[in-house]
Amino acid sequence: MSDSLSPLTQVWTPLTIGTMTVKHRIMVTGHTQLYGKDEIISDRHIAYYQERARGGAALLVLEQQAVHPAGMNYHAGCIAWERRVIPQYEKLAAAVHQFGCKQFVQLFACGTQGKGTMYIDHWRPLWAASRVPSVIYNETPMVMEQEQIDEILKGFGESAVNAQLAGIDGVEVHAAHSQLLGEFLSPVFNKRTDRYGGSVRNRCQFVIEIGEAIRKRVGSEFTLGLRLSFDEFLGTAGITPEQAEEQLEIFAATGLFNFFNISGGGYHTLHVAVAPMGSVPEGFMVPFGKRAKDVVGERARVFIVGRIIDVRMAEQILVDGAADMVAMTRAHMADPFIVNKSREGREDEITRCVGANVCIGRLIDNVEVTCVMNPVMGRERQWGEGSLKRVAQGGAKKIAVIGGGPAGLKCAAVAAKRGHKVTLYEQTSELGGHLNLLKRLPTRAGWQAAIDNLARPLEKAGVEVRLQTVATTDLIVDEQPDIVICATGASYDRTGYSPYRIDRETIPGVAQSYVLDIADAVQKAHADVTSLGKRVLILDETDGYLPLGLAEMLANGGGHVEVITPHLFVGEDTLKTLEMPHLFPRLKAAGVTLSAQQFIEAITDHQVEIHDIWGGERRTVTVDTVILAMMRSPNDALFHDLRSSFKAIHRIGDAVAPRKLEAVIYEGEKMGREV
Ligand SMILES: Cc1cc2nc3c(=O)[nH]c(=O)nc-3n(C[C@H](O)[C@H](O)[C@H](O)COP(=O)(O)O)c2cc1C
Ligand code: SF4
CATH class of the missing domain: 3.40.50.720 (NAD(P)-binding Rossmann-like Domain)
Known part of the structure; x- marks a missing residue:
């Protein structure tokens, strides 16, 4: 076995975290997959994690597990507070330990980031630090009083014990990404005036009490840490890196925590937390890791994450002293064997994460998560390592x-x-x-x-x-x-047929030479960005990136571009993949007009008549080119x-x-x- 990455000295060294030791420095942070059955992790989960352990990862964090009924926010999401979770946790621990990998469980409560009526058997108001609705779910929560705080404290304690009893190696308390504890830590979400709000120290109080409640139940030997957003990316309104440094000092001084898993962003800024293709430089949060390490010193370990897809970058992060562990999370969804392949000089065999964000898009859609590049993800039981059947002798076709x-x-x-x-x-x-x-x-x-x-x-x-x-x-x-x-x-399709106008088979005038389909238009614009003329109208029924990316290209080339769609808003799919918050500001800056709930009535002599799908006045625009991004055949x-x-x-x-x-x-x- 060649060892082409042998010059990498840091990444393959073991690390002690609390009382346990991981075999090297590459890990996978918690990522919700929605494979749960009856609110418990399923065998699909276990096969998924085992594959990453087999592939060489040193540490895996199980997706967020709710500590209380008021903490759940996804269908097929999982819980941790009931004893019945233990057998599956045991199975998980055994499955990954077999490969020398360690397993943590992430414990959480959703706070305002959920729907109170999601589970028909227990409708409830959302529990939150203050009366601040989620920007995504838009449901006004109930402000937690001491009774609810005590229940959540109990839930964290119970849940941590369950993990410990099952032989799980440690627990991570999810205090990032503006879920319940992230809300308590954030000036945007926490407007309280009691001992849980008002100052950075007070905003840390609930998390400290949770740490104490867990320690009381699991003792001082069990590994315990926090996941934190080092920057909410909300300017001075949210948690800033300076506030995060204060928080870290407060948490580190308690001596409760063995590690701090540094992330960034929240529900307003998920597009940064789970950054899509082309939106951020690789390893963009590494400076946060460095600052966190400067605060924490030797009191605890620091983990860092954020679009790190290459083991060489992980090595550099460690050499620079910017973290103790490096998370490559989506990189492991795309290829569970990325560690072993890197280590064995088989880098050319790695399936790289490209940042398509189909994974998070599916989570946002509340359906089982998989990876566009890796159809085996979530199907490891049928298609996992070793399942490919070679054809029998003489049977090759x-x-x-x-x-x-x-x-x-x-x-x-x-x-x-x-x-x-x-x-x-x-x-x-x-x-x-x-x-x-x-x-x-x-x-x-x-x-x-x-x-x-x-x-x-x-x-x-x-x-x-x-x-x-x-x-x-x-x-x-x-x-x-x-x-x-x-x-x-x-x-x-160039016919102009649309399910929005089932009363007709085509758009009148669609056969004009200046009406192109999106594929032809992209090719032409790529060859000569001015070839489509100054005034371009794009009719989009795909909801995807292609027409919007073309609009950006044309506008950057000096064109006046309008994109219309009959759908509720333009580019719906790009919201789920978290591309929209990166792309739309660029489109707006480039002067692209985005018009939803509109459709073409007819095209005549470079004039396009547009109607609003709900009625009202029609308008006519003059164009050089009309581009159809409609159905495909x-x-x-x-x-x-x-x-x-x-x-x-x-x-x-x-x-x-x-x-x-x-x-x-x-x-x-x-x-x-x-x-
Ligand atoms: C599908 C998906 C689900 C996620 N679920 C969680 C979660 O349950 N808890 C959490 O702390 N972070 C969650 N995250 C964020 C990841 O842990 C990680 O921070 C993010 O993917 C950025 O790291 P990467 O660039 O290495 O993928 C999720 C990310 C994805 C893509
Ligand atoms: S779906 Fe895209 S972003 Fe998600 S893991 Fe796969 S390649 Fe990476």
């Missing part, structure tokens, strides 16, 4: 995969890894399909890393790639493959042609039905495993 987009790439690599002889046909000169459109937009160069993630394994698996090869029926028939897989993708003609020539023929991805990226990559993986 000659497979033609047609289309080098995400589904085709994934399918080809997986099928070839199993031993099949795979040829991939791609008609253009580059692999990646529609990701090549995205990567051409401002700040989106990171999509090339996604293409690399998908394309890199082809060579190792022995896939023969034929670029600039149009796979005609004749060509494929001549090649005589045993199996044909059509991954021919989809094309943007499968490119399935070849599939239907080839069907009469091949018995073993399949189609996958957008060629079946155009869908989101994560769905088509999943389908590529599935076909690659089953074929």
Whole structure:
């Protein structure tokens, strides 16, 4: 085994945290997956964590576990205060310990960041430090009195004992991200005038009492720490780094805590806490780690997080004395084996997190979390390490995969890894399909890393790639493959058909030469940003990044751009992926007009008539170009042609039905495993 990262001296050294020792310095912070069953972590969870332990991580923090019914905020979220959680915690501890990995549990209460009517069996008012509703949930909470404070204190104590009894290695109290304890610490959320509010010291009081309540139950030997937001990114209104330093001094002086896990942001600034592609420099919170270490000294360990996706950066952070442990959280969602691969000189095999934020988008949607780059995430029980079945001796088939987009790439690599002889046909000169459109937009160069993630394994698996090869029926028939897989993708619809106007099949005037689909428009604008003229109208029904990124590109090039959508607001999906708060200020600054709940009535001679979907007056705008980002249609003609020539023929991805990226990559993986 080569050890190409052997010059890395710090990252592979063990660390003592309280009374326990981790084998090296790379960890994974808590991240909610919504895999819970009956409010308890499920076997899906355990398989997920075990895979990261097997992959080499030194320390894993289990996703937030509520300490009280008033603390729960997601369906399929989990609790910790009842004894019935212990068996699954035991199973989790055993599963990760097998690989020399340590496991903490994160304990929390949601405060104002939830919905009081989420669980039908216990509707309740939200409990919060003060009467400050969540910017996301917008529900006025009840201000906690001593009775509720005591209940929460008891819940933390009970929950920590459960973790300890189960053989979990430590407990992290979640006091970051403007959940309940983060609210108590924050001047934005805590307006109290009693002993829990008013000064930095008073705002720390509740967290200190929680530390004391836990210590009383688990003793001084059990590892205990805090997760804190070092900056709420709300200017002087919120927790500032200077206040965080004061808080840290107060907490460190109590001697209650063995570690401080430094994060940043809250519900107003989740887009910084879980920063998407192209929005922040990698390791952007590292200076917070350094400042935290300067305050804490040797009294406790400091962990740092924030878009760290490479072990070399972790090494540098440690060398610079900016943390004791480095968290690479989404990096482990994308590739559970990132540590072992880095350590063993197999960095070229790492599937890198690209910051697409499909993961957090799914959490915000309240559905089970997975990673767009890693369809195995959450499916480790079926598809985890060692599950790929090699084809039997003599059973290898000659497979033609047609289309080098995400589904085709994934399918080809997986099928070839199993031993099949795979040829991939791609008609253009580059692999990646529609990701090549995205990567051409401002700040989106990171999509090339996604293409690399998908394309890199082809060579190792022995896939023969034929670029600039149009796979005609004749060509494929001549090649005589045993199996044909059509991954021919989809094309943007130019008919103007919209589910918003089911009374008609088209938009009158849509056939004009200055009406383009979004794919053509991106290509043209990329070649010459002025080629679409000065005045551009984009009709968006995708809710995604592509039309907005094009709007930004055109506006930066001097164009006057308006984006309209019939939907409730423009770019809905970019809110879930936390891209909106980064992108929209740029769009506004560039002068892009965003108009929701509007649709095109007709296009005539560079005039576009626009109607509001609720009625009222119509308006007409003069344009050089109209761009349609509407439905897509499968490119399935070849599939239907080839069907009469091949018995073993399949189609996958957008060629079946155009869908989101994560769905088509999943389908590529599935076909690659089953074929
Ligand atoms: C899907 C998802 C769920 C998360 N859930 C939690 C959570 O339960 N508790 C928490 O403290 N942080 C949570 N986070 C934040 C992460 O712990 C981490 O701080 C964040 O992903 C930034 O680190 P990274 O850039 O290494 O991914 C979550 C992040 C993601 C992407
Ligand atoms: S979905 Fe995107 S951001 Fe989330 S872990 Fe996967 S690659 Fe990273």
